[in-house]
Amino acid sequence: MTTTTETAVTISVNGSDVSVxxxxxxxxxxxxxxxxxxxxxxxPTLTPVNACRVCVVELEGSRxxxxxxxxxxxxxxxVQTETERVNHSRKMVxxxxxxxVDLSQAEEITGWMQQYGAQPERxxxxxxxxxxxxxxxxxxxxxxxxxxxxxKCVEACGDDAQHTYAISVSGRGFGARIATEFDVSLPDSAxxxxxxxxxxxxxxxxxxxxxxDLRKMENWRPEDQSVTTTVCSYCxxxxxxxxxxxxxxxVKVTSPDDHSVTWxxxxxxxxxxxxxxxxxxxG
Amino acid sequence: MFGAGGxxxxxxxxxxxDLIVLWGSNARNAHPIFxxxxxxxxxxGAKMFAVDPRRTSSAKFAxxxxxxxxxxxxxxxxxxxxxxxAAGLANEEFIAHSTQGFDAYKEAVEPYTLEFxxxxxxxxxxxxxxxxxxxxxxxxxxxxxxLGITEHHNAVDNVLALCSLALLTGHIGKWGSGLVPLRGxxxxxxxxxxxxxxxxxxxxxxxxxxxxxGKFEETYGIDLNPKPGLHLTLMFEAMERGEIKAAYVLGxxxxxxxxxxxxxxxxxxxxDLLVVQDIFLTRTAEMADVVFPASxxxxxxxxxxxxSERRVQxxxxxxxxPGEARHDIDILFAxxxxxGHDWGQPDxxxxxxxxxxxxxxxxxxxxxxxxxxxxxxxxxxSLDHPGSPFLHGWLWADDLEGRAPAPFxxxxxxxxxxxxTDEFPLRLTTGRALDSYNTGVQSGGFSSPIRYGDALDxxxxxxxxxxxxxxxxxxxxxxxxxxxxxxxxxxxLVEGLTFTTFHFPDLVDANVLTxxxxxxxxxxAEFKAASIRVEPLAAARR
Numbered sequence: 001m002t003t004t005t006e007t008a009v010t011i012s013v014n015g016s017d018v019s020v021x022x023x024x025x026x027x028x029x030x031x032x033x034x035x036x037x038x039x040x041x042x043x044p045t046l047t048p049v050n051a052c053r054v055c056v057v058e059l060e061g062s063r064x065x066x067x068x069x070x071x072x073x074x075x076x077x078x079v080q081t082e083t084e085r086v087n088h089s090r091k092m093v094x095x096x097x098x099x100x101v102d103l104s105q106a107e108e109i110t111g112w113m114q115q116y117g118a119q120p121e122r123x124x125x126x127x128x129x130x131x132x133x134x135x136x137x138x139x140x141x142x143x144x145x146x147x148x149x150x151x152k153c154v155e156a157c158g159d160d161a162q163h164t165y166a167i168s169v170s171g172r173g174f175g176a177r178i179a180t181e182f183d184v185s186l187p188d189s190a191x192x193x194x195x196x197x198x199x200x201x202x203x204x205x206x207x208x209x210x211x212x213d214l215r216k217m218e219n220w221r222p223e224d225q226s227v228t229t230t231v232c233s234y235c236x237x238x239x240x241x242x243x244x245x246x247x248x249x250x251v252k253v254t255s256p257d258d259h260s261v262t263w264x265x266x267x268x269x270x271x272x273x274x275x276x277x278x279x280x281x282x283g
Numbered sequence: 284m285f286g287a288g289g290x291x292x293x294x295x296x297x298x299x300x301d302l303i304v305l306w307g308s309n310a311r312n313a314h315p316i317f318x319x320x321x322x323x324x325x326x327x328g329a330k331m332f333a334v335d336p337r338r339t340s341s342a343k344f345a346x347x348x349x350x351x352x353x354x355x356x357x358x359x360x361x362x363x364x365x366x367x368x369a370a371g372l373a374n375e376e377f378i379a380h381s382t383q384g385f386d387a388y389k390e391a392v393e394p395y396t397l398e399f400x401x402x403x404x405x406x407x408x409x410x411x412x413x414x415x416x417x418x419x420x421x422x423x424x425x426x427x428x429x430l431g432i433t434e435h436h437n438a439v440d441n442v443l444a445l446c447s448l449a450l451l452t453g454h455i456g457k458w459g460s461g462l463v464p465l466r467g468x469x470x471x472x473x474x475x476x477x478x479x480x481x482x483x484x485x486x487x488x489x490x491x492x493x494x495x496x497g498k499f500e501e502t503y504g505i506d507l508n509p510k511p512g513l514h515l516t517l518m519f520e521a522m523e524r525g526e527i528k529a530a531y532v533l534g535x536x537x538x539x540x541x542x543x544x545x546x547x548x549x550x551x552x553x554x555d556l557l558v559v560q561d562i563f564l565t566r567t568a569e570m571a572d573v574v575f576p577a578s579x580x581x582x583x584x585x586x587x588x589x590x591s592e593r594r595v596q597x598x599x600x601x602x603x604x605p606g607e608a609r610h611d612i613d614i615l616f617a618x619x620x621x622x623g624h625d626w627g628q629p630d631x632x633x634x635x636x637x638x639x640x641x642x643x644x645x646x647x648x649x650x651x652x653x654x655x656x657x658x659x660x661x662x663x664x665s666l667d668h669p670g671s672p673f674l675h676g677w678l679w680a681d682d683l684e685g686r687a688p689a690p691f692x693x694x695x696x697x698x699x700x701x702x703x704t705d706e707f708p709l710r711l712t713t714g715r716a717l718d719s720y721n722t723g724v725q726s727g728g729f730s731s732p733i734r735y736g737d738a739l740d741x742x743x744x745x746x747x748x749x750x751x752x753x754x755x756x757x758x759x760x761x762x763x764x765x766x767x768x769x770x771x772x773x774x775x776l777v778e779g780l781t782f783t784t785f786h787f788p789d790l791v792d793a794n795v796l797t798x799x800x801x802x803x804x805x806x807x808a809e810f811k812a813a814s815i816r817v818e819p820l821a822a823a824r825r
Contacts, residue, residue, distance in 0.1 A: 136732065137730070137732040138729070138730045139729075139731075139732065159326065161319055162319070163318075163319075163322045163344070186732065187732040187733055191733075192315075192717055192733065193718065193731065193732060193733060194315065226601075228599050228600070228601035229597075229599060230581050230582060230597075230598045230599045230601060231469065231581055231588045231590075231596050231597075231598045232469060232581065233469050233579070233580070233581040233582075233725065234468075234469060234720050234725070234726075235313060235314050235465075235466070235467055235468065235469065235720075236314070236465065236466025236467055236468055236469055236470075236471055236472060236590055236591040237294075237314050237315075237316050237317045237465075237466075237590060237591055238469070238588065238589075238590025238591065238592070238594055238596055238658070239316050240596065240657070241581075243582060243601040243602075245601050245602055248602050248603060249602065250582070250601065250602065256657075259657055260294070260295060260657070261294060261316065261590070261592075261594070261658075262316055263319075265316060265319060266316065267315035267316060267717070268315075268717060268718045268731060268733075269717075269718065269719075269720060269726060270316070272729050272731070273718075273720070273725060273726050273728065273729050274582070274728075274729070275728035275729045276562075276563075276579075276724070276725045276727070276728030276729075277579050277582045277583070277602065277728075278602075278605075279605060
């Protein structure tokens with residue numbers, strides 16, 4: 001995360017001056033200037049890893065395009081976000097991802113693909129993982145066909161939130177994948193089932209089991225869902241919960257990523273321990 | 284502490300502190316999201332000492348694990364205090380200006396030399412000295428604790444001993460320093476704030492304070508009993524004497540949660556009338572004459588809860604209650620009506636505004652402000668007050684804001700009430716698992732892949748001596764009773780110390796073993812220290 005100070009820095013975005021705090025990024029400045037920027041590996045509570053390159057912008061004086069999510073602002077920077085070069089680069093990144101990965105449940109990303117005219121189908125017979133969805137328990141599933149290797153789950157499991165370090169990227173090239181230590185099953189790994197990895201996943205590669213089951217029954221209806229913010233019923237920390245409900249039942253629990261108590265994170269009890277509300281019991 | 288019933292600091296402060304003393308708390312399991320803030324503090328360079336008889340999952344993140352003898356907390360705190368004074372590291376200016384009773388404290392801790400403290404706690408002299416010096420010389424330091432401090436027969440003494448360390452060094456009343464009891468239940472802070480204590484009115488106003496009580500009497504047009512009532516432990520004693528004949532239990536499961544549980548159940552059975560209001564038919568509800576099915580407070584009704592950092596936050600209904608279940612306040616209003624009092628239509632916001640007129644520390648927390656801010660921290664006495672991230676800033680004011688200086692209260696080491704004997708030679712302590720909660724009424728509702736049930740955890744040397752292997756069944760006995768338990772080898776324990784959770788009372792009645800010896804000042808039973816004997820199941824049956 002960036003640290004902010006009182007000092008203001010002014011840069012130019014698409015010809016307009018915008019002032020942000022020292023330590024803020026070009027992405028922050030774009031947002032402040034009302035410029036919409038696609039991001040995949042970026043998260044407001046995560047350290048930038050520069051994995052996806054979809055947020056790139058043109059910076060005057062820079063030979064290459066720069067990732068806006070990690071580059072801190074400097075006084076007098078001149079940034080362009082809507083040039084042919086930027087649009088072309090973003091389109092290529094989205095096409096490459098879309099050709100090798102199942103993005104059918106990544107609504108935000110598919111929206112950008114339309115916006116930038118990305119056509120992944122123009123690549124013949126792209127290689128895909130073609131793996132069965134991993135279902136090990138009732139809490140969440142792993143669908144590697146949907147993974148874009150954005151590292152967000154690794155970050156949330158590690159230094160940026162949970163400090164559990166149960167997962168990392170193993171292998172190289174096309175064989176690279178998110179894995180537990182020695183690829184052991186999740187209950188045998190260091191995983192504590194906080195689900196903070198699921199919360200940050202941009203493609204539904206990590207998915208709550210409740211959502212997975214409802215989708216399978218063709219009964220996952222975001223348009224009929226409402227979200228209510230309340231406070232967790234377990235320990236006294238006071239974590240805010242967003243209860244996603246459909247047909248008067250809780251179907252998913254998240255936490256607001258701008259609340260000073262949780263910053264979007266929860267533990268196993270807060271995220272998964274709600275079944276008793278509906279009288280369901282594990283026995 | 285020092286006249287306020289809440290932790291002194293905000294979660295954010297631990298991210299910026301220099302020294303963290305986590306004492307009798309396994310926050311990584313019991314308060315996981317608070318532990319995120321703590322880890323930010325460590326990432327930012329703070330040093331951490333973990334004081335706990337067990338090398339818990341929290342202690343594994345500490346620079347120094349101080350595995351003291353169970354129940355020797357006062358001895359360690361006094362030893363730290365003595366060393367700080369002897370080394371000339373006490374904050375003399377702060378002591379002179381902001382505290383009273385230092386001389387008596389100094390005298391009381393004088394016997395606790397490093398060597399004597401080492402004998403009592405089982406800790407090496409060097410690490411006691413290291414903690415004393417680090418704590419005294421840190422710019423900002425926090426002491427945090429949970430039930431490892433308070434579930435003892437001398438719980439209040441334990442807390443007082445820690446408070447004295449903060450007074451000795453001035454680590455109180457300023458950003459980043461403080462004394463932080465972590466609250467174990469989602470609204471245990473709010474319950475106390477609202478006057479659910481035998482000697483308090485809402486807003487921690489004393490029931491025997493005529494002016495405070497008078498305000499309530501005037502508002503409600505009724506005379507109130509100025510005598511403090513009974514806390515839970517005294518209630519059970521009054522049941523035993525036949526003085527309490529009826530109980531109305533709301534959202535509590537004492538038939539599973541009390542120490543020395545068989546005794547507690549007998550007393551509940553002996554009542555003339557037992558009314559239980561709960562979302563489940565708990566073991567206590569099964570014994571009741573009348574059960575009121577209640578709604579789930581945090582998901583089925585609107586209201587407020589107050590967290591461990593004194594933050595009042597809104598809870599909101601997301602789904603309707605099932606069947607005949609009703610909101611808690613609906614039930615209470617209906618009951619009042621049957622008793623001849625028409626309180627009108629229950630309305631959470633209206634009740635909250637009523638509270639604000641009577642509790643000065645909540646006065647500035649309008650419903651709208653709670654919505655806008657995502658929660659405010661008390662005291663918040665007026666609508667233009669931002670709320671209070673930390674308490675006791677007055678200790679640093681030139682005039683102490685007109686208050687009396689904070690008192691040192693000297694205490695002496697006692698150790699656990701129940702001693703080890705030849706018959707019961709092992710120590711038993713209890714605690715929470717990450718994925719479970721209290722008697723399991725709520726957490727039993729979901730299937731956790733990392734749940735292993737209530738086993739008796741013990742060191743491999745103890746197990747070998749008893750002829751037990753991991754997974755074996757054993758009979759575990761304390762002076763109060765016996766239960767059968769599975770043995771789990773756990774190398775985070777030391778020899779002679781055993782541990783269990785208490786989340787699955789239907790499978791293992793762990794509170795058959797625990798000691799109901801309780802603290803006369805707080806009413807808390809000594810769940811954390813019993814003496815037990817362990818025998819292989821086969822041998823016990825012969």
